Amino acid sequence: MNHPSEEQTQVIDASVEPLSVIACAGSGKTFTAVRRLANIRQKLGNHRGRVALLSFSNVAVDTFRKEYQDLGLSSNVNNRVDIDTLDTFITSNVLRPHAYRTMGAQQTAFLVTGGEAFLKGFTFQTDPYPRAINEMQVGIDAGGAYFCYSDIKSEIHRLNTAQAADVVHRLGRIGAYTHNLGRYWCYRTLADQPGILRALVRRYPHILIDEAQDIGTVHQVIIEQLVSAGCQVSLIGDPNQGIYEFASADGAFLSKYGQRDGVNSLELKRNFRSVPPILDLANHLAGRTDAADREAPDTVHGTFFVAYGKNDSEQLIVSFQRAVEAAGLRLERSAVLCRGRKQADKLAGNKGAPGWGIVKRFTQAAILRERFKDYQGAFRLVAIGIVNLLVDAPNGMLAKLTSQREDQALRRLIWAFTRNPDMGLPGVSLNGKAQWHPLLLNRVKTLLAQINKDCGLTSVDKLGSKLTSRDLPDGPLLSAADLNGNNYRPRIRVDTVHQAKGESLDAVLYLTNKEHAESLMNGVDTEIGRIGYVAVTRARNLFWLGVPASALVDLRPGLLDLGFQETEA
């Protein structure tokens, strides 16, 4: 059992007041935040109010809950805490019970995820084609709320506010909101119904927010509403890890919070994760002087750069895997990280699935199930396919199905179909057009009949035209070589930096192009620089930076200056 360090103790034991905690990477934010949560709740004694610890990802929430449980606090007082994502918190406290009045709806507000058929009437116009409502994002600036979307290059385009608001409010009148619009409706509800805001603050007199560098502009306004109504808000996070600029989160809110009157400003500056050479690099990039808790091990460790040619990334990954094992590190606790999802998918061997329309969802699901054993992902895709084949799917059904709430009977039927290649979703080694497609058609019909019997839901007419064989291959859906795939599928996880945020990894290979490498070397002032910083600070023992061979001559001197050693693939 770890003991809190002196600086962690200062945070945990601070009096009940708003805190700003700027914490370096690997400084034990989880450890500290759950103990702070328990401590505040203890100090509130018999006060009826609850204390919330909120973060941004479900993974973070699960980790917090487990760590809180492990504290073994069993008194009633300690049960008056909530650990959730910020979005779940606003959904259960504001959106579901109260937002419908502000939205002008007749029924409880419900989340839509984008696959629902009725959303076809709620697109928004962009150049050159209309986009689905779940692509619409919301921000708030001095001029109030604005609506925007990001294109394939992650560039943000603002929409005409009146036109966008018209679609949002039309959708609102039937009670529906997307993830992004939920935050907008929460802010509007708290502004329109001050009694709800006051009640919320009575219920939650103190709220702690972790990963506070990820607070975007709409969340920020909601937090300001809570603060102005008397809620004590504490923020904990690392501004150098603000990598959601596209969602208007750049860490500035956290950086400035400690300067407010009445906010106690503290820091965590001891890194428990990384060996000294990796921390030296991180310190250099961020202009910090954090202290390493770990000592250098006897095995190979530290920061290395390696050049790779355009077509050599697979070879580089193989070399990295070898280096990880040679250093006595765990391959399953290490990763190759890239900037973009497309590149990560390509290197991980995830090719596009064949098929068209709803059928493509089913082929994708079959591939996820058989090639990657990703049953959860396969279930979600099958659920989208099935919901789109129902005429009277109730609003919000897809979100309920995928978030594991309610609709138990339907969930069970879809799970059984997803899991079973013999009776349900056919297997990917079958011939796409000749075998897989007729089987799919028959079995989906059987499933829909069962859904009608058990759940009273009716399916669409002309199933054949919804489930066409267009774009399916004449050969196997996926070839045997693809399925067995060790020859092309790396043994190590390949993922994006965004996905690995918050994790500790034994070894990291960060694959860059020239711009990404240069941004990393230039520090944390740009978002690409901060993405590099997050990649570096995930690594416990070994960090490899993959740089394009064509840029090696330009990059080498700077990398050597930063303490990197050169190695070869």
Ligand SMILES: Nc1ncnc2c1ncn2[C@@H]1O[C@H](COP(=O)(O)OP(=O)(O)OP(=O)(O)O)[C@@H](O)[C@H]1O
């Ligand atoms: N007081 C302590 N003594 C020893 N180890 C600790 C202590 N506090 C935390 N740790 C360990 O430090 C490691 C890093 O902690 P954690 O993952 O919470 O970091 P973090 O602050 O969230 O980092 P990041 O922001 O980079 O994701 C964990 O392995 C944790 O067990």
